[in-house]
Amino acid sequence: MTCGVDHKEGDAFYMRHALEEAKEAYRDNEVPVGAVVVCKGRIIARAHNLTERLKDVTAHAEMQAITAAANFLGGKYLNDCTLYVTVEPCVMCAGAIAWAQMGRLVFGAPDVKRGYRQYASQALHPRTEVVEGVLAEECAELMRRFFQGKR
Amino acid sequence: MTCGVDHKEGDAFYMRHALEEAKEAYRDNEVPVGAVVVCKGRIIARAHNLTERLKDVTAHAEMQAITAAANFLGGKYLNDCTLYVTVEPCVMCAGAIAWAQMGRLVFGAPDVKRGYRQYASQALHPRTEVVEGVLAEECAELMRRFFQGKR
Numbered sequence: 001m002t003c004g005v006d007h008k009e010g011d012a013f014y015m016r017h018a019l020e021e022a023k024e025a026y027r028d029n030e031v032p033v034g035a036v037v038v039c040k041g042r043i044i045a046r047a048h049n050l051t052e053r054l055k056d057v058t059a060h061a062e063m064q065a066i067t068a069a070a071n072f073l074g075g076k077y078l079n080d081c082t083l084y085v086t087v088e089p090c091v092m093c094a095g096a097i098a099w100a101q102m103g104r105l106v107f108g109a110p111d112v113k114r115g116y117r118q119y120a121s122q123a124l125h126p127r128t129e130v131v132e133g134v135l136a137e138e139c140a141e142l143m144r145r146f147f148q149g150k151r
Numbered sequence: 152m153t154c155g156v157d158h159k160e161g162d163a164f165y166m167r168h169a170l171e172e173a174k175e176a177y178r179d180n181e182v183p184v185g186a187v188v189v190c191k192g193r194i195i196a197r198a199h200n201l202t203e204r205l206k207d208v209t210a211h212a213e214m215q216a217i218t219a220a221a222n223f224l225g226g227k228y229l230n231d232c233t234l235y236v237t238v239e240p241c242v243m244c245a246g247a248i249a250w251a252q253m254g255r256l257v258f259g260a261p262d263v264k265r266g267y268r269q270y271a272s273q274a275l276h277p278r279t280e281v282v283e284g285v286l287a288e289e290c291a292e293l294m295r296r297f298f299q300g301k302r
Contacts, residue, residue: 057221058218070206070208071206090250091249096243099209120270
């Protein structure tokens, strides 16, 4: 018998932290995407989209989380890490996830318009394990609410 | 009769500045890629690859140049700008170029292994004009020399 949380429960736990980040983005009138990086059971980086505040298209949650995690670890490869992000990464972020050789990528809602799978399904590192759909409905609902408010 | 440099001469002129950046990367033992962003005939950003120094996979020349250009202009869209980069951008950088709605992309050497066209040929914004092969041999030679030195 094993003790502790299994992957599925653990994934939902960390995705809630990513969702908290996404909600912070929402409150700041940013496209509500949040991310955390987890290494050996510990959150080592957390970030949310800041493209409007920084006026910088590269300031996606994932990009900042990858930079912060590498900074924390003192090395640019994140093989032992899992990136949790509330929405399927775009092409840019998928490229960064590949360069970082991320161990696992767990995302919530799919993004059929801007998600990397639409443009570059082979963009990730072949060893990166991908899990989708964790708290997908909550992650998607936040995005829907944001874009409805924009119309 | 028109006066001033035509596009082709102008492209080589600005690519030389990108090459200067790439040479600086080479001297710092970084993969030698350099980039400049030009807006209305003026270089508004210049950068070279800093992934080793910063221990950050996102610190590609193009990413930094895009961030710096947006910062200079005070807006995240770069429709009126041209990005000159010595080597074909990777998937990550192509994604950033797309989000920035870059007016033109001019690159030197192709990158058959890591270039965006291999993975995500549709990743760029449809309105971004792409020119390749400007000072291609010089740009490629610097990369060859770098990787030969690594063996």
